[in-house]
Amino acid sequence: MHPSDADPRLEATYRLLNSLGITANYAGFPYTACAVQLCLAQPERLRMVTKWVYPEVARRYRTSWKAVERNIRVASGMAWSRNRPLLEALAGRKLPEKPRAAQLLAILSCRLQLDADGPAALQQADGADPPAAPER
Numbered sequence: 001m002h003p004s005d006a007d008p009r010l011e012a013t014y015r016l017l018n019s020l021g022i023t024a025n026y027a028g029f030p031y032t033a034c035a036v037q038l039c040l041a042q043p044e045r046l047r048m049v050t051k052w053v054y055p056e057v058a059r060r061y062r063t064s065w066k067a068v069e070r071n072i073r074v075a076s077g078m079a080w081s082r083n084r085p086l087l088e089a090l091a092g093r094k095l096p097e098k099p100r101a102a103q104l105l106a107i108l109s110c111r112l113q114l115d116a117d118g119p120a121a122l123q124q125a126d127g128a129d130p131p132a133a134p135e136r
Helices: 008-019 028-041 043-052 054-061 065-082 084-091 101-117 119-125
Strands: none
Touching (some): 008 028, 008 101, 054 065, 084 101
């Protein structure tokens, strides 16, 4: 595939993971990237990651869902120890403890979705007043 043909959301996911200190040579990198892509495509997957995300990633990579969850959990620990300030900025708040695997997926997919939706969505997520609701 030509680099210009790559999915921009996947490229953004790779950049985000790298900036958090989760590099491509780690087994959790592709699992996390794939899981984030699944959650971007269908945000409702975030409600039941054990049933709707980990098994699908495991099927694609021919491994167990437990290995997927463990590797994403370790990726969360890597982000926590290598670039906690960025992780907290992405979450939009101070994190009292290392995020669990599902929490990491929610933080990453939410931020990537907001970035894709444009500056207005980012302002709203960062604490700006939301637009007024339409009158009925």
